[in-house]
Amino acid sequence: MAEKELKTPLLDELENGPWPSFVREIKKSAAKNAMARETLGQLERSYEDRISHWKHGGLVGVMGYGGGVIGRYSDLPEEFPEVAEFHTYRVNQPSGWFYTSEALRTICDIWEKHGSGLTNMHGSTGDIILLGSKTEALEPCFADLTEAGWDLGGSGSDVRTPSCCVGPGRCEWACYDTLAACYDITQTYQDELHRPMFPYKYKFKFAGCPNDCVAAIARSDMSIIGTWKDSIQIDQDEVRAYAASGVDIEAEVVELCPTGCISWDGEKLVIDNSECVKCMHCINVLPKALAPGKERGATILIGAKAPIVGGALLSSVFVPFIEMEPPFEEIKELAEAIWDVWGEYGKNRERVGEFIQRVGLGNFLEEIGLEPVPEMIAHPRTNPYIFFDEELEEDEDE
Amino acid sequence: MAEKELKTPLLDELENGPWPSFVREIKKSAAKNAMARETLGQLERSYEDRISHWKHGGLVGVMGYGGGVIGRYSDLPEEFPEVAEFHTYRVNQPSGWFYTSEALRTICDIWEKHGSGLTNMHGSTGDIILLGSKTEALEPCFADLTEAGWDLGGSGSDVRTPSCCVGPGRCEWACYDTLAACYDITQTYQDELHRPMFPYKYKFKFAGCPNDCVAAIARSDMSIIGTWKDSIQIDQDEVRAYAASGVDIEAEVVELCPTGCISWDGEKLVIDNSECVKCMHCINVLPKALAPGKERGATILIGAKAPIVGGALLSSVFVPFIEMEPPFEEIKELAEAIWDVWGEYGKNRERVGEFIQRVGLGNFLEEIGLEPVPEMIAHPRTNPYIFFDEELEEDEDE
Amino acid sequence: MAVAQRKTDIGPPDYRQFLHPVIKKNYGKWKYHEIPEPGVMVHVAESGDRIYTVRAGTPRLLSIESIRLFADLADRYSGGYLRWTSRHNVEFLLDDPKNIEPLKKELNDHGYPIGGTGNSISSIVHTQGWVHCHSSASDASGVVKAVMDQLYERFTTMDLPAKLRVAYACCLNMCGAVHCSDIAILGVHTKPPTINHEDLPKMCEVPTLVSSCPTGAIRPATVDGKQSVEVEDEQCMYCGNCYTVCPAMQINNAESDGISIWVGGKVSNARTEPKFSKLAIPYLPNNPPRWPEVVDAVVNLVEVYAKHARKHERMGEWIERIGWPRFFELTGIPFTKYHIDDFKHAGETFKRSTHLKHTH
Amino acid sequence: MAVAQRKTDIGPPDYRQFLHPVIKKNYGKWKYHEIPEPGVMVHVAESGDRIYTVRAGTPRLLSIESIRLFADLADRYSGGYLRWTSRHNVEFLLDDPKNIEPLKKELNDHGYPIGGTGNSISSIVHTQGWVHCHSSASDASGVVKAVMDQLYERFTTMDLPAKLRVAYACCLNMCGAVHCSDIAILGVHTKPPTINHEDLPKMCEVPTLVSSCPTGAIRPATVDGKQSVEVEDEQCMYCGNCYTVCPAMQINNAESDGISIWVGGKVSNARTEPKFSKLAIPYLPNNPPRWPEVVDAVVNLVEVYAKHARKHERMGEWIERIGWPRFFELTGIPFTKYHIDDFKHAGETFKRSTHLKHTH
């Protein structure tokens, strides 16, 4: 089959049009690599049949690791023997997806040697995805990767590859060092990352400010989102310059502040910082004039996940404000406390956000040893179904 | 015991203070009536013991009716034999709680003859509550009531006594005739009101406008709330008069409009009625200047209830706009269609709001024969768990 | 057992016979209203006719003696026409404004205060309590009387930011609109039911009883050879639903019953959508005859609200503007794990954004 | 089986070795940024230093040939320094603004468009589809390519009211942030799984399988004498969770798999709190290679939004302002019963007020 000329009329359609074409990418590799060629062939079949031709992965991986490789098999192995086994590696990306050309070439060379030559830059979790490896290639490829300084990321019921926004690397709004925090946490939890031992996956994401450029609040069991406590820094000259240049400060800034805490008299922008909820909007619109305050740190939120199976969750506030200095001890203490409780009482395939809903946030906090604070909730309960402790402490509510 | 002098030191405390005292009320009747006196005695015991001394009611009522009487027995019958049986009648109030002195005296006379002389004017559902009757008095009291033109209201799993706001009787904002609608529905459903045959209770409440002075949206399975479709009527002279008299139109009206659809230049109030959500606020603040539009009717909402047992519900939109003319056929058709479906599939003690949540509003609408409209929802579903019909009609979504 | 002559299903009397002639004439043709003073309203019809309303507070629990008094007052001042409101205030409907003052004076002399209009605290909607109900965790009328004695001036004046609706219910059945009130006072049981295994088999059906429990805390069990049930204490949140369906599940408990306080609900659609009340204070002790802890808590809430809210801002609207953290700060109410929802849709109440005011 | 020399648990390389010298020097000391043109940014440090970014779109699925190309371009124009963004665009980090134009030209010549900054549509975050995943209801890269071909100009310009984030996922597992995107395209199965009773007993544990179903649609059953399961079709909503835990529960179906469209989600805390995406179109057919129905639907949504939203208003913020009824009206999308939630917290999505715009 690999010999026959490969006809892909349906996929060829997708070489047209202005947007860069993944088909062209596959063909680039296919020119030299049989696995890539058969990927194309099988994909064309999927386009004809309107169905995936991949089967479930079995347990494949590298020795000593429980995660980092996603097993995959073709359901047309006779026709496409080269991709009969077609596993992916999740290679842990560097913080912030920063590279040098040299680093990239190293990865390309290794992947040319051991795999299909196809990648995802990057997977949704953040990894470098090396797409399509045979089982026999796994160990040698892994050896070459680690030799060159690269390691695998997570998969299965483990810590998943943490990721972070560009942060202090290039952003003026980073309220803490996202790159350092992401790297430190990744290194600290190598064991938890490589050896699944949780009820289900556990994702960390680090965003430098409430803009959340890494979608932490939507996709991570532990979302660490930068913020500040004190007053927004204002350069009044620059505000006036924006106004002069045509920005309608009233309509674009004042009226869109969610708490209505900004006023502008044409000369001076005044912010009632005690009402500000640190949403970033005014700063976003006037980057030269405004900046987050100086007393910076992060809000820790927990429990985000996709809908399977109880419904999607956004993370919810766990620690309203925390200082973020290396070695990030509080984050680690919190994460480990969570793993202890969830590890003991969590059900199989129950994300921590679901677990908390099941056992009750109040009870969970007691187990973790955190005080409940009203910042954790949108509003207090509306239903009267309170589980009172054995002994009611009356004066608790005086 | 009824002979002994009655000491009520705890309750006597509640004769002090400026607010009218229910203890004084009980004493007024107790002066002439032994049941009232023992009510006071048993209540004093509850104040001492910090617990109710009433027991569950059994099945008591008047012949042919299944509702309208709440049975009640003392758990201290030896001590308080006069209130050993202490049932209440729910007497159906007239629409809007309008009375003449004569009508009231008739009720008082009947109640002097047959009961404790104590009442609630009125019960939370709206009835005149005659508080405390012996079992043997039920039939004669009922005979006298009906003879005088009064009938019982609902209790148990039936239509409950409908109630309504004062509406066109005294309110300039009534968008339909709440008094007439309430009366008509009550008369039409005498059978459903008196003979429980539903899975659970079913309450109607009629409010003339979105101010909802009868709390329909919070407390009725079918909430009929007046509204309008066209433009708010404005008398600009009166707006200016309010402004002149010191009302801050900008702060009190414009800025508090939930959709921001009002503007005021000091001379003229302009409302973008296509954005207005008919919340009433501007009209409430400027009653002389503004009034609901002329194309009036009601929004029908369904399913409100208290928290037992699945959690409280507010009613939700069922028909966004309906004209409200006698004989209120649409309301009746809807109510009956609901009773059919809920009556057939509802579980025991399952309110219609809970039932709809269980079977799905979409399915419920299909059963009732109503088209789904986006006004029924706050927003479309966020979870992807769609139960598709057998055959997907593709063009449905073109 | 002939039903013969006996009348049934006649329904309530036709309200039209009870309408004041001015109302009949101007029915549905009202133009506007004014509230010249607390408790007094004038509604002006398109015809120019006016109807004056004098509103008085009552304890709701009325002796027929008092109703007769109202009837007499109506005869003397309002042509015999009167009504009650949806919050059990009595309203006299007058066509002659000269009758307002004498009527007010008589009502006041008899102890019925004039007020409850506009931005006031109107009467507390409430329930039966120990006067009539079997499941009440506290009395209703007594708590209401104690609270209103302290809020009296809020009834007779109108200088709150907006209407403030207080409601009381004596158990979780919440007979009223406690679940949507600016301030709700709610009797709560805080211990699982005590089971009378003697009576249970006689009085109740076990399957119905088992299925009545929203948390599945009740299980069938054989006790002393009889078919009965047992309650998994850990799972019980004391709703009393089992007691409603089975008298042998005694939920009342003199030691542990008490009162909780809820805030920020509303019913009207004015400005913001209707809202549920939210938990402010999970538990206060049951302290008859004057429930001082409850009275203090309510007065504190009213005063903090009165001081901080903006004009036209209902309790819940004010709290949403300032945020719950500040609400707890300003009122001095401690935040506890009980405030965090852990019932069915608990997760919906968690704060799922970084919109926080970090100020302390 | 000695692990000996083999390195493990070394973690990713230290990012610091990959930072451009200007970044290293000004790390954490950035003052402000500007976007002089689509796809080009300049970040100015407190020191006055500047770093220029040129951002190019990619298909995410990259051949090592293309990565080597990027490496070459980086060597020639950005000192060898580059990064990827969280939406798989590639960014070259330049200290010399003179290199911007030639770099742009070369990228364009190789077919990689410059843009994705500011109020544009950046690259579509997506998943594996038929390229690698077993549970995909549709391809990922193909749909994305077809859609982006039509939205190309929205990538290279910045004249939308705000950022517009599009995401794609090929099944309900939603690998990405589809559940919080301005526009989400989601592959859906619409029929219950087909059970391979032959393989099931060999491959899967029945209890795990039964408990994997969120609606309890799966029950143990004996088929042809073998221990297997059956699915109550009425209760299945095709989530595919059973297929994830058991390959014998084939969920893919060439006839009935298709695509749904969701709108109005967001992640940032800017102005409004993060929001979930909501259902816009329940089902469109799977039509490779160009999915015209899906492309049209997305383009329509973008155009209606672009025309009606106010400046800085994200899709969801716009819809909340105008209300869902008007959204359906403006987009011409029919409202069906599928839009009404009927899953767990369904009731929370009902309209529980009379805040309605009655205009037609």
Ligand code: SRM
């Ligand atoms: C490769 C990747 C998609 C991609 O093309 O980028 C991916 C691919 C798969 N995901 Fe995912 N997920 C990927 C990121 C995500 C994300 C996004 C994220 O991590 O930020 C999510 C949503 C966030 C979350 O975790 O909730 C995500 C939510 C899921 C879920 C649903 C989990 C849930 O709790 O709802 C599953 C189902 C499962 O775990 O069984 C899943 C399962 C899978 C499996 C393993 C399929 C399965 O059922 O076994 C997919 C393997 C596909 C393949 O053949 O390669 N994947 N998955 C992403 C990982 C790449 C990387 O390491 O960088």
Ligand code: SRM
């Ligand atoms: C008398 C009254 C309270 C009052 O003092 O005003 C009342 C009294 C009782 N209600 Fe109620 N309810 C009364 C209005 C309400 C209301 C308000 C309303 O109708 O507007 C509600 C909330 C709205 C609603 O229907 O949800 C209400 C929600 C309940 C519930 C909870 C129902 C639920 O679905 O959540 C129960 C429990 C039950 O039905 O078993 C209940 C049950 C009861 C019972 C029958 C107690 C029981 O468990 O059997 C009470 C009898 C007390 C007694 O001894 O007189 N009562 N009950 C009200 C009826 C007077 C009247 O006819 O005018």
Ligand code: SRM
């Ligand atoms: C008499 C009564 C209707 C009845 O049929 O009995 C009534 C009568 C009026 N209401 Fe009401 N409302 C009455 C109960 C209610 C209720 C129901 C309740 O309290 O349980 C509500 C909903 C409360 C809530 O949202 O929780 C209610 C919410 C309103 C509102 C909206 C207030 C707001 O801003 O949220 C207005 C408008 C206003 O006052 O500005 C209003 C306005 C009015 C007006 C001004 C209407 C008019 O033009 O005549 C009437 C005099 C109001 C006053 O007292 O200041 N009425 N009003 C009820 C008097 C109760 C009492 O004795 O205190």
Ligand code: SRM
């Ligand atoms: C490079 C990147 C971070 C990274 O580490 O890779 C990034 C970088 C910047 N983001 Fe972002 N954002 C990046 C993904 C995101 C995401 C995540 C996503 O799209 O999945 C979000 C959340 C999106 C959402 O809410 O759904 C995001 C929400 C924002 C916002 C808030 C926008 C809003 O009004 O809601 C801003 C502020 C603004 O642009 O006004 C922002 C602003 C910025 C600034 C201006 C920050 C700065 O001062 O440098 C950067 C250039 C923005 C631009 O492209 O116009 N960035 N930004 C990501 C580029 C993605 C891409 O290639 O297109």
Ligand code: SF4
């Ligand atoms: S999340 Fe904030 S700090 Fe990080 S890149 Fe985005 S805007 Fe900058």
Ligand code: SF4
């Ligand atoms: S950050 Fe947001 S809340 Fe704070 S002042 Fe700016 S716009 Fe307002």
Ligand code: SF4
């Ligand atoms: S609900 Fe409306 S119409 Fe009825 S009394 Fe209240 S304000 Fe008037």
Ligand code: SF4
């Ligand atoms: S009724 Fe409400 S929404 Fe309509 S214009 Fe008046 S304040 Fe605005």
Ligand code: SF4
């Ligand atoms: S609230 Fe509870 S205790 Fe009070 S009257 Fe209603 S059912 Fe009885």
Ligand code: SF4
């Ligand atoms: S009180 Fe409520 S939760 Fe407790 S056992 Fe009875 S029904 Fe169940």
Ligand code: SF4
């Ligand atoms: S979304 Fe579903 S089909 Fe697509 S990669 Fe993720 S698990 Fe596979």
Ligand code: SF4
């Ligand atoms: S597809 Fe989902 S709902 Fe259907 S049987 Fe499988 S797990 Fe259950």
